[in-house]
Amino acid sequence: MEEYPNGNEGSFNSEEADGVVKECIEAVVGGDDYSANQVNKWTASIVERCLTQLVKQGKPYKYIVTCAVMQKTGAGLHTANSCYWDTAVDGSCTVRWENRTMYCVVSVFAVAIP
């Protein structure tokens, strides 16, 4: 799984968002093994937590947060995104995280409010 290179982030601070997202993932699924019963709950919590943390920054952005959690079975997964927006003010950030039994890919897209 290789990361698709992100476009320029002008006013959107992608490193900061990166840190926020990693912290949210760790908090929700940090020490757990993949479980089909709980995955629904996990993805929902990761996404909501990321969204609330991003909103707390108080920046004038609309956010789209996507999370994909996949069990590790040696299967391959590729993700790509393509965006039509104003590269000066909008930006995105994608975080890949894994543990022993699962992969987690979270993407955050921030679209500026004029």
Next chain:
Amino acid sequence: MSDLLKDKSQRREKRAGKLPSEGNHGVRGKETTGKTKDSISTVSYMDELAHHDDNPRMAVTTENTYQMGPYKRIPIPAVTDILKDVLTSYLQEEEYEGEWSQKMTKTISEVIRARVKDLMIPRYKIVVLVHIGQLTGQSMQISSRCLWDAANDTFASYSFKNSSLFGVATVYAVYFE
């Protein structure tokens, strides 16, 4: 001086008032903004707009367009059809393979973006997300949450599966005022 400016703005508004009787919605929207821009160019601070490319970070003062919402919304069924069409045509008979999938995800996301742009819905920003994965009996969950204006912003998604791979495509459309 201020009287002159007031007169100019009144004249502009009168011109805008005449427009609704002509043409159809989409064209009217474009004409309104076009006419507003043309009329604004007579005012001194529109120089900043003309040099917009040189100073992308300078605060641009823009005139009101008095447009409360989008004239034309994203047609979700049409977008879902685009997604279905693109995913099926690119992935129907294919086998999952590492390098090929990597290229395919990028290609598919660009193709979808171009086709949604061709729908010519003004003032919408588009985000396209594509996942292609191998089917080996594993379990997977993809979810997303958005903080936006629910009245104007929307999304569409479609998932495709064949014997060796699956493909999921999602399009988010965000209104830009």
